Structure formats: C-alpha cells, structure tokens
Amino acid sequence: xxxxxxxxxxxxxxxxxxxxxxxxxxxxxxxxxxxxxxxxxxxxxxxxxxxxxxxxxxxxxxxxxxxxxxxxxxxxxxxxxxxxxxxxxxxxxxxxxxxxxxxxxxxxxxxxxxxxxxxxxxxxxxxxxxxxxxxxxxxxxxxxxxxxxxxxxxxxxxxxxxxxxxxxxxxxxxxxxxxxxxxxxxxxxxxxxxxxxxxxxxxxxxxxxxxxxxxxxxxxxxxxxxxxxxxxxxxxxxxxxxxxxxxxxxxxxxxxxxxxxxxxxxxxxxxxxxxxxxxxxxxxxxxxxxxxxxxxxxxxxxxxxxxxxxxxxxxxxxxxxxxxxxxxxxxxxxxxxxxxxxxxxxxxxxxxxxxxxxxxxxxxxxxxxxxxx
Amino acid sequence: xxxxxxxxxxxxxxxxxxxxxxxxxxxxxxxxxxxxxxxxxxxxxxxxxxxxxxxxxxxxxxxxxxxxxxxxxxxxxxxxxxxxxxxxxxxxxxxxxxxxxxxxxxxxxxxxxxxxxxxxxxxxxxxxxxxxxxxxxxxxxxxxxxxxxxxxxxxxxxxxxxxxxxxxxxxxxxxxxxxxxxxxxxxxxxxxxxxxxxxxxxxxxxxxxxxxxxxxxxxxxxxxxxxxxxxxxxxxxxxxxxxxxxxxxxxxxxxxxxxxxxxxxxxxxxxxxxxxxxxxxxxxxxxxxxxxxxxxxxxxxxxxxxxxxxxxxxxxxxxxxxxxxxxxxxxxxxxxxxxxxxxxxxxxxxxxxxxxxxxxxxxxxxxxxxxxxxxxxxxxxxxxxxxxxxxxxxxxxxxxxxxxxxxxxxxxxxxxxxxxxxxxxxxxxxxxxxxxxxxxxxxxxxxxxxxxxxxxxxxxxxxxxxxxxxxxxxxxxxxxxxxxxxxxxxxxxxxxxxxxxxxxxxxxxxxxxxxxxxxxxxxxxxxxxxxxxxxxxxx
Numbered sequence: 001x002x003x004x005x006x007x008x009x010x011x012x013x014x015x016x017x018x019x020x021x022x023x024x025x026x027x028x029x030x031x032x033x034x035x036x037x038x039x040x041x042x043x044x045x046x047x048x049x050x051x052x053x054x055x056x057x058x059x060x061x062x063x064x065x066x067x068x069x070x071x072x073x074x075x076x077x078x079x080x081x082x083x084x085x086x087x088x089x090x091x092x093x094x095x096x097x098x099x100x101x102x103x104x105x106x107x108x109x110x111x112x113x114x115x116x117x118x119x120x121x122x123x124x125x126x127x128x129x130x131x132x133x134x135x136x137x138x139x140x141x142x143x144x145x146x147x148x149x150x151x152x153x154x155x156x157x158x159x160x161x162x163x164x165x166x167x168x169x170x171x172x173x174x175x176x177x178x179x180x181x182x183x184x185x186x187x188x189x190x191x192x193x194x195x196x197x198x199x200x201x202x203x204x205x206x207x208x209x210x211x212x213x214x215x216x217x218x219x220x221x222x223x224x225x226x227x228x229x230x231x232x233x234x235x236x237x238x239x240x241x242x243x244x245x246x247x248x249x250x251x252x253x254x255x256x257x258x259x260x261x262x263x264x265x266x267x268x269x270x271x272x273x274x275x276x277x278x279x280x281x282x283x284x285x286x287x288x289x290x291x292x293x294x295x296x297x298x299x300x301x302x303x304x305x306x307x308x309x310x311x312x313x314x315x316x317x318x319x320x321x322x323x324x325x326x327x328x329x330x331x332x333x334x335x336x337x338x339x340x341x342x343x344x345x346x347x348x349x350x351x352x353x354x355x356x357x358x359x360x361x362x363x364x365x366x367x368x369x370x371x372x373x
Numbered sequence: 374x375x376x377x378x379x380x381x382x383x384x385x386x387x388x389x390x391x392x393x394x395x396x397x398x399x400x401x402x403x404x405x406x407x408x409x410x411x412x413x414x415x416x417x418x419x420x421x422x423x424x425x426x427x428x429x430x431x432x433x434x435x436x437x438x439x440x441x442x443x444x445x446x447x448x449x450x451x452x453x454x455x456x457x458x459x460x461x462x463x464x465x466x467x468x469x470x471x472x473x474x475x476x477x478x479x480x481x482x483x484x485x486x487x488x489x490x491x492x493x494x495x496x497x498x499x500x501x502x503x504x505x506x507x508x509x510x511x512x513x514x515x516x517x518x519x520x521x522x523x524x525x526x527x528x529x530x531x532x533x534x535x536x537x538x539x540x541x542x543x544x545x546x547x548x549x550x551x552x553x554x555x556x557x558x559x560x561x562x563x564x565x566x567x568x569x570x571x572x573x574x575x576x577x578x579x580x581x582x583x584x585x586x587x588x589x590x591x592x593x594x595x596x597x598x599x600x601x602x603x604x605x606x607x608x609x610x611x612x613x614x615x616x617x618x619x620x621x622x623x624x625x626x627x628x629x630x631x632x633x634x635x636x637x638x639x640x641x642x643x644x645x646x647x648x649x650x651x652x653x654x655x656x657x658x659x660x661x662x663x664x665x666x667x668x669x670x671x672x673x674x675x676x677x678x679x680x681x682x683x684x685x686x687x688x689x690x691x692x693x694x695x696x697x698x699x700x701x702x703x704x705x706x707x708x709x710x711x712x713x714x715x716x717x718x719x720x721x722x723x724x725x726x727x728x729x730x731x732x733x734x735x736x737x738x739x740x741x742x743x744x745x746x747x748x749x750x751x752x753x754x755x756x757x758x759x760x761x762x763x764x765x766x767x768x769x770x771x772x773x774x775x776x777x778x779x780x781x782x783x784x785x786x787x788x789x790x791x792x793x794x795x796x797x798x799x800x801x802x803x804x805x806x807x808x809x810x811x812x813x814x815x816x817x818x819x820x821x822x823x824x825x826x827x828x829x830x831x832x833x834x835x836x837x838x839x840x841x842x843x844x845x846x847x848x849x850x851x852x853x854x855x856x857x858x859x860x861x862x863x864x865x866x867x868x869x870x871x872x873x874x875x876x877x878x879x880x881x882x883x884x885x886x887x888x889x890x891x892x893x894x895x896x897x898x899x900x901x902x903x904x905x906x907x908x909x910x911x912x
Contacts, residue, residue: 073552097555098563110553114571123567124557173558 021049024209025070025177030079030089031233032065039065041233042079047177052203052210053238056220057230058256063213066230067179070211071104072097084176103170107182109162111154117141117165118150124173140168143202159187160195167199171206178203180212184219196223217257221245229253247285251370254299259330261305261341262297264372272296272369275316275337276305276361285366295372300361302330302344307357315358317341319351333359403731403746410727410753410789413768417627417760420620420767431621441625444602447524447595448588454528455584459535460577462672467543471665477672478540479901484679485533486896488850490593491886493526494870495683497597498690498879505689523598529679531587535580542576543569582637589630590757592853597874603629604759604853611763611857620767623760634755684890690883703873703881710888713865716780716855717848720787721795724844725837727788728795733829735796736803747796753789758853761786766857778860786854791847795840798903802836803829839903846896850889 025047032040039062047053055063068074070081072088072095080090083102088095103124111120121137128136141147144164154162163183170178183199184192200223203210214220220227221241228238229252237249248254251262263274267287271280281287284298307319320340321332329345343359351357361367421428431437465471466478484492499506502513517525546569554564595605603626610619661668735747753761765786769777776782806829814824852867859868866885873882 071552071556073555096560097552098558098560100556102556104553104556106549106553108547108549110547110549112550112553112568123554124559127558169553169557 023047024049024084025211026080026082027066027070028080028082030066030069030076030081032062032069032074032076038233040069040076043230043234045228045235045238047209047211049209050207051225052200052212052223053226053228054212054214054220054224055228055230056214056217056256059215061230062233063215063230064181065233067104067181067211067213070177071102071179072100073104101173101176102179103173103175103177104179105163105166105170105181105183107185109154109166109186111162111165111169113154116151116153117146117157120154120165121168121172123169136172140172143171143205144168160191160198163187163195163199164202167202171202171208174208176209178208178210180210182214183212184214184216192219199223221257229256231256246365247368248299251297254368254370259302259342261300261302261339262370263300263335263337263339263341264295264297266293266295267291268293272298274298275335275339276300276341276359277316279361279367283361283363283367284369287369297370297372299368299370300341302342304361304363304367305341305343305359306362307331307333307343307345307351307359309351310356310358312356315356317357317359319353319355319357322351322353331357333357335359399730399734400746403734406727406731407746407749410750410792413764413789414752414756414761416768416771417620417623417764419771420617421624424617424621428617428621431618432625437622437625440601440603440606440622441629443520443600444589444626444629447520447527447600447602448585450524451527451531451588452581452584454524455532455535456577456581458528458532458675459580460539460573462532462675463536463539463543465668465671467540469661469665469668471661471668471672473669477669477676480676480680481672482533482537483676483894483897484530485537486893486900487530487679487683487890488593488852488893489527489530489587489591490597490852490870491889491893492530492679492683493523493594493597494874494879494882494886495686496522496526497874499682499686505686518598520598520600523594523600523602526594526598527588527591529675531584532675534583534587535577538576538580538583539573542573546572579637582633585633586630586637586755589626589633590759592757592759593871604757607759607763608853608857611766616763616767619763623763626757626760630755630757683886687883687886687890690880691887693880703869703876703878705869705881705884709864709869709885710866712863713849713867716783716787716865717845719780719784720791720848721841721845723784723788724792724795725799725841728792728799728840729837732796732799733803736800747800750789750796751793754791754793756790758790758851759857761789762854762857765854778858780860780863783855783858783860786858787844787848787851790851790854791844794843794847795837798836798840798843799833800836802833802839806832839899842899843896846892846899849892850896 023046027043027045030040030043031038041062043062043066055066057063065074069076069089075094076089081088083100086095087093088100112123115123118137118141121140122133125133125136137150138147141150144167146161146164146168149157149161149165154165157165163186180199184195187195196219212220212223224241226238227241227244229236229244231252237244237253239247244253245257248257248260254260263276263279265272265274265279267281269292270289271278272284272287279298281289284296287296307317309315317333317335319331320334323330323332324347326347328347329349329351331343331345331351332340333343334340341359345351424431462481466474466481471477496517498504500514501507501516504514504516507514516522550568550572551564554568555561559567590604592604592608594600595602596608599605601609603622607619607622607626610616610622731747731750735744765782766777769782810828810832811824814828815821819827850867852871855865855867856871859865864872866888869885870882870889873879
C-alpha cells in the first residue's frame with residue numbers, strides 16, 4: 001500500500017485555515033441510517049465563519065440528509081453537531097429546529113401560500129418588536145430587490161423571485177448558518193447562472209455562513225469558497241474549488257469533477273512510461289522518488305491533451321467517439337496500450353470516427369496521480 | 374371553386390346540418406328531463422298561494438320563528454361538534470403514526486353511510502333507566518332524547534364529512550412548509566397553528582357546510598327524538614292536514630338550504646387551486662412517542678358509539694326477541710325487504726336512463742347550456758327529502774290524482790333526489806375517455822352511434838354501474854319521501870323501522886335495521902372504490 005499525499009495542496013489548506021475565522025459549524029463522526037441503508041456515514045466536517053461551503057455529490061450520496069441533520073429536521077444516530085460552539089445534536093442531546101440558529105432554503109422554496117411576500121419574510125421574526133420587524137422586512141426585501149412585491153402572494157411570482165423571497169425569509173432571523181438545499185434545481189436552465197451570481201452576492205453581502213447542497217459540479221465550483229465532495233455518506237475531499245478540481249485526492253473526485261482520463265504506467269528512473277509516452281516525474285504533482293517502482297494512474301483532463309491526425313499505421317490511438325458541444329468537440333480516443341482518454345478541441349478541428357491520431361500531453365500545470373487500484 | 378370541392382363542401386354542410394339537428398333534438402330532450410324533474414317543486418309556491426295573505430302572518434308567527442331558531446341552533450351545535458370530532462381524528466390518522474392507521478381511517482369514515490335515524494333508533498332503545506344498557510350495566514342511564522339527544526346522534530353520523538375533507542386537505546399539504554416553519558423559530562404547535570391550520574381551513578369549512586346541509590335536511594333523528602325543527606314540524610303540519618303551512622315551512626327550509634349552498638359554492642370557487650403547491654405531500658409526521666397507543670382511544674370511542682353500539686343493540690334485539698311481540702300486528706316478513714329492493718332497483722334503472730344523456734352531453738360539449746343541464750338536477754339532490762315529498766303530495770293531489778301514493782310517484786321522488794349521483798359518476802367516467810379514441814373509431818369507418826357503442830360504452834360501463842349502485846343503495850335508506858308517498862299498505866325496511874319506533878316495539882325492527890347496516894356498509898364500499906378510481910386517474 002502506498003501512502004499517497006498531495007503535499008502542496010495540504011500546505012495550502014493549512015495556510016488558508018489560519019487566515020479564516022472561527023469554526024461556526026462542526027460535524028463530528030455523524031452517522032444516520034434508514035433501515036439497512038446508511039445515508040450519512042461517520043461524516044466529519046467544519047465550516048468557518050463567513051464562508052460558503054458546498055456539499056457536492058451524486059444523488060443518493062447523503063448530502064440532503066446531512067442538511068436535514070444540520071437543520072434539526074432529522075436526528076443523527078451517532079456523532080455530534082455543533083453550531084457556534086453549542087452542541088445541538090449528540091448523545092443525549094437534541095435541539096429542535098426552532099431552537100437552532102439555522103436557516104434553510106428549501107429546494108421547492110416552501111413559501112407559505114396563504115401569506116404575502118412580506119408576511120413570509122416576517123414569519124420567523126414575529127417575536128421581534130413590530131417596528132424592528134418592519135424595518136428588517138424592508139431591509140431584506142430591498143436586499144433581494146423585491147420591495148415592490150411585498151403585498152403579492154407567492155403564486156404571482158416567477159421562479160427566481162420565489163427563490164429570492166425564500167432566501168430573504170431564511171435570512172430574516174439572522175441565523176448563524178444558512179443552509180441551501182439544491183437551491184437552483186427548481187429554476188429554468190437559462191435562469192440558473194444568473195441566480196447563482198445573485199444568490200452568492202446576497203449571501204456575501206450579509207456575511208452569513210452558508211452550506212449549500214448540489215449535484216451540479218459547475219454550480220459547486222462557481223459559487224463556493226470551499227467544496228466538500230461527498231461519496232457514500234462521507235467526505236472524500238474538502239478544499240477550494242480549483243484545488244479540488246486540479247488536485248483530486250481520489251479517482252472518485254477526479255471522475256466526478258469534469259471528464260477525466262487515466263494513463264497507467266510504472267514509475268521508474270524518474271519518469272512514468274505510459275501510452276502517451278514518457279512523462280517525467282516533475283510534471284506529476286507530488287510524485288516523489290520514494291514511490292519508485294510503483295504502478296500509477298496519471299490523470300489527464302480533456303484540455304490537457306491534443307490529438308493530431310496521423311496516417312494509417314501511425315500515431316498512438318484511434319478516435320472511437322466524438323461529442324459535439326457547440327464551442328468544442330470532445331474526442332474519445334482509445335490508445336493502443338488499452339487506456340482511454342478524452343481530448344477537447346476547437347469546434348473547427350474536425351476529426352472523423354475511426355481516424356488514427358497522435359495524442360500529446362500539453363500542460364502548464366502538474367498532473368495528478370493515483371496509486372493503481 | 375372546382376366541382377369536386379363543391380361536392381365536398383356540400384356534403385360537409387349536410388353533415389353539419391344533421392349534427393345541428395341532432396344537437397337541437399338532444400338539447401330539447403335534456404331540457405325536458407330537467408323541467409319534468411323539477412316542476413313539482415313549483416307546487417309548493419302554488420300551495421302557499423292558496424293561503425293568501427295569511428301566508429305572511431304564518432311565516433312570521435312565533436311558532437314558525439321558534440322552529441327556525443331551533444333548526445339553526447341544531448345546525449350550529451352539530452356543525453361545531455362535528456368539527457371538534459372530525460378535525461382531531463383527521464390529524465391523528467394523517468399525521469400521527471398511530472398503530473393500525475388504515476383500519477381506523479376506514480372505520481371512522483364508515484358512519485358517513487349509515488343513516489342517522491338508525492343511530493337515533495338504537496340510542497332511544499338502548500338508553501333510559503329501563504333500557505337494556507341500564508339493565509346490563511346495573512346503573513340507571515338517562516334517556517337520550519330531545520335537542521341534546523338529536524345533536525349527539527347527528528354529530529356521530531355527520532362528523533365523517535369534516536373528517537374526510539380535512540383529511541384530504543392534510544394529505545395535499547406540502548410537508549416542506551411545516552419544516553420551513555420549524556426552521557423559522559416555530560415550535561410544533563406554532564407550526565400547526567400558523568401554517569397547517571390556515572391551509573386546511575377551506576377543507577374544514579367545506580366539510581362543515583356538508584354537515585350543516587345534512588343536519589338541516591335530516592328527517593328521521595328529529596322525529597325520533599321529538600325535536601321541533603323544520604323537518605319534524607313540516608311532517609306534523611302535513612299530518613294535521615295543514616298542507617299550505619307545510620308548504621310554507623318547506624319554502625323556508627329551502628331558503629335556509631340555499632343560503633348554506635351559496636356559502637359552499639363561494640368557498641369552492643375560492644379553493645380552486647389556490648393551495649396547490651409543489652413538493653412532497655402529507656409527509657409531515659407528528660411524533661407521538663408512546664402516546665400513540667393511548668391516542669387510539671379517540672377513534673375507538675367514536676367508532677364504538679357510532680357503530681358498535683347500534684349493531685350491538687340490533688343484535689341483542691334479534692337474539693332476545695321480546696315478550697308479547699308475537700301478539701302485535703307488527704311482524705316483519707321478508708316481503709318488506711323485497712319491496713325495498715324492488716322500488717330501489719326501479720329508481721336505479723330510471724336514474725341511469727335519465728342521467729346518461731345529461732352526463733354524456735355535459736362531458737362532451739363544453740357549452741354553458743349543457744353544463745347548466747348537468748348542474749340543475751343537483752337542486753333535487755340538495756332539496757331536503759321532506760320538502761320534495763310535500764311538493765309531490767300536493768302536485769299529485771292537484772294535477773295527477775291517479776298517481777297519488779303509487780309506486781311510479783315514489784320512484785320519481787327517488788330519481789329526483791338521487792339521480793345526480795348517477796350523473797356524477799357517469800360524467801366522471803366519460804371525461805376519462807380520450808376523445809381521440811372516438812376519432813380513431815370514426816376514421817376506422819364507424820358511425821357516430823357505432824363508435825359510441827363500440828368504444829365509449831364499454832369504457833364508461835364501470836361508471837354507469839357505480840352510479841346505479843349509489844342510487845340503489847341511497848334509495849334503500851331513504852325515509853321521508855318513502856313515508857309520505859308509499860302506496861297504502863306498502864311497507865319497506867325503512868318505513869317498518871319507523872312504525873316499530875312509533876309503536877315502541879323496537880325488537881321487531883332488528884332484522885330491517887341489520888339489513889340497512891349492511892346496505893350502509895355496501896354504500897361505503899362503492900364510495901371508496903369510486904375514490905380509488907379517482908386517485909388512479911390522477912396518478
């Protein structure tokens with residue numbers, strides 16, 4: 001078994017955590033099962049003050065259950081949850097949702113249909129003095145840009161407006177932590193990008209600590225300060241989006257975030273011999289001499305590779321599939337050694353199916369690697 | 374225009390004209406049916422006209438006002454009590470995880486189909502210091518009678534309206550709304566009060582109005598319990614040969630019914646889709662912990678009073694018989710059961726024949742006239758039985774004396790009152806038939822009539838059967854019209870129970886009462902299958 005670390009990314013994380021504020025939310029070994037199914041499995045995670053952290057994972061990985069545990073809508077079987085240092089769920093202790101300073105924006109928004117926009121926003125602060133309450137509602141409606149809709153019912157609003165009301169409503173009681181459950185999945189595709197920016201801006205303006213849940217990697221990478229990739233109920237990797245994307249710590253993370261191809265080879269004499277030719281150890285992140293002799297998988301993303309047409313009998317692979325996305329073509333190339341990689345090309349470079357190609361690595365950043373499984 | 378096109382368009386025009394003629398004839402038929410069904414109600418006005426100026430004095434006499442007040446009071450008390458019983462039961466069976474939830478749900482919906490006079494009959498015979506319950510328990514129990522007795526009995530058989538409408542509101546409630554309230558600093562009770570309750574209020578109100586309508590129109594219970602409300606008083610004026618006064622009171626009762634109906638239709642309009650929200654439904658669970666076991670006491674108590682008690686009493690009478698009954702003139706024979714089945718079958722058959730054209734037309738054509746034609750018959754459904762009976766007595770005496778107290782007139786009364794149930798189920802099943810199926814049959818060479826016979830009819834057959842079954846079963850249980858319109862010497866199960874109660878010979882009524890309990894159970898089964906079909910349609 002090879003010990004595998006990515007030193008520079010780890011250093012980066014330690015440095016960042018020192019810069020960050022205190023821990024606001026803490027999950028420690030949290031487990032929740034439904035019958036034989038373990039939805040959340042020994043999950044440990046800290047969220048720092050003022051950051052927007054996204055739980056990213058495929059559907060059924062336990063991320064929504066985690067959110068419900070944080071909100072107090074469900075009880076963990078094991079482990080502890082702390083909000084702002086206070087134990088809210090743990091052995092012999094369970095704080096009900098209304099007593100936690102945690103807000104939740106529902107996937108369906110869950111706006112109260114019998115109340116107006118302003119009444120919805122005021123719902124959680126009805127114990128505030130009337131004047132203060134009115135001021136808070138005005139302030140939030142202005143923040144989300146819906147001041148002129150205050151008397152409207154939720155049914156009169158568009159999807160984006162409903163989302164903004166839901167956001168304002170959860171922010172009204174000034175929660176320590178704001179939770180967002182698949183916040184953009186109920187919106188039209190055309191609206192999503194716009195709302196992502198807007199929601200992020202609103203959250204950043206209020207300075208609230210936020211945890212969002214999504215299965216959409218593009219959404220996670222674009223709005224988050226940090227991303228936690230979840231698989232089978234526990235955290236695979238946590239870090240800044242670009243670090244997680246470029247330096248995945250597991251094949252699962254690599255494959256879940258963007259298309260990834262792998263080439264296999266033995267690490268010997270300071271380089272790895274692969275289907276793509278000889279890769280020197282200094283283009284591979286953290287491949288130290290101590291690993292000499294191991295068989296490794298080197299990850300190559302579509303934009304790391306270039307395929308050029310070759311004559312019959314030449315080159316190192318064959319185009320087996322092509323996927324046109326509009327701005328670009330992604331070619332799936334079966335290499336002669338048996339590995340499969342993806343190459344992204346400008347839409348003008350047109351390669352035919354079954355075309356012999358020569359694939360070359362063109363990178364200006366180190367490649368990630370994994371021990372051969 | 375070429376000759377060929379010309380021929381084509383001529384043929385089209387001829388077909389159009391044929392369709393138009395057919396439509397006109399059809400519309401005339403439907404209109405005629407509706408007029409014939411409701412014309413007799415006009416005789417109430419004519420009867421009142423015979424009173425002349427005395428009508429005004431009678432209408433505002435202290436006696437009339439007292440009846441009005443008592444009726445309104447009974448409606449108010451029963452409605453309020455039904456809400457108090459029905460809403461907690463609905464919350465318990467939908468949101469709390471009490472054991473045997475499905476069983477309790479069916480059991481506490483069951484009294485809906487049991488006519489309240491059976492409960493009143495059982496309560497009268499069971500309670501009282503010398504009643505069998507006192508004998509068995511060894512403690513003298515008070516008599517159940519009068520206003521309080523009627524209110525208790527009516528509540529026991531009307532709360533299911535509130536229970537069922539509240540239940541469906543709760544089931545359609547978006548569970549994430551309650552969770553949203555919880556995350557917004559709202560406790561369990563607070564969330565119920567501020568989120569759940571406002572959203573189920575329309576459902577509760579709809580059920581409450583049905584309770585009010587039933588209570589206002591109920592004939593058996595106030596008569597058995599001797600409470601002078603509209604239905605009871607109208608019958609006693611009729612018996613005293615004060616036909617004009619009875620008609621006047623009937624019109625007043627109709628007016629009060631109209632007020633409640635108007636309130637109901639306004640509520641219905643408000644309710645349309647206003648609370649349709651997305652998300653997971655009904656899943657809001659109340660965690661009762663160990664309290665879920667004692668929580669079963671509530672449904673068990675209600676079911677005991679409304680179902681177990683009457684059935685137990687009837688069983689006791691059946692097994693025990695009674696001293697001296699063999700000498701009485703009142704003896705049950707199965708001939709009486711046959712009479713009930715006979716008139717009810719006739720009512721079901723005629724109702725289906727009459728309902729078919731109305732339902733088919735309103736389902737296929739969206740015109741105002743046709744939807745009006747489908748709705749107007751519901752006036753008969755909403756008319757209290759005693760009012761219709763009084764109107765038909767006057768009508769037959771004035772206009773068609775050979776019909777007075779004959780089986781055709783009795784069947785006619787059943788059809789007017791219960792045919793709308795057949796319209797409803799036939800119409801619903803017709804709406805389900807995809808119009809393209811008929812178009813497909815037409816393009817495969819079938820004529821309009823052939824397509825109807827080969828495609829529509831087999832598909833709506835279950836709806837027709839359900840409609841017929843509902844009319845049959847409700848006719849079996851009908852009391853006031855049967856009492857007033859039956860031929861001399863013609864007894865049905867219901868009138869036999871009535872006479873047994875009048876004579877105080879409760880034991881004699883055991884068999885007919887049992888048969889009616891079974892009939893009630895069957896009604897509920899039909900209603901439930903209809904509901905399931907409705908659910909299938911949605912999913």
